[in-house]
Amino acid sequence: MTVERAVFCFAGVMVLLSVALTQFVHPGFMWFTVFVGANLFQFSFSGFCPAAMVFKKLGLKAEKETGAVSVT
Known part of the structure; x- marks a missing residue:
């Protein structure tokens, strides 16, 4: 996993967590x-x-460091 994908994953989890906390807490x-x-x-x-x-x-690497091609 690259840094960029980890950031998007983390942001999505935080949004979902905050919505659940808003609803239930x-x-x-x-x-x-x-x-x-x-x-x-x-x-x-x-x-x-x-x-x-x-x-x-x-220890995660950026996409440019791995040579990965972004799908966006």
Whole structure:
């Protein structure tokens, strides 16, 4: 798995988790969903993603480092 795919996977899991927490625990967890969305939005402009830095430190490689072809 590459860093890029791990970031998308992580973001999807966090969105689903925050929706479940909002539904079953407390409506205030909706702010968690907002936070995840805001991070994705700012990443599209700045390229800065804390999760990507963590995944790199865990040993995942970027697509450009692996020679993988992006399907997007």
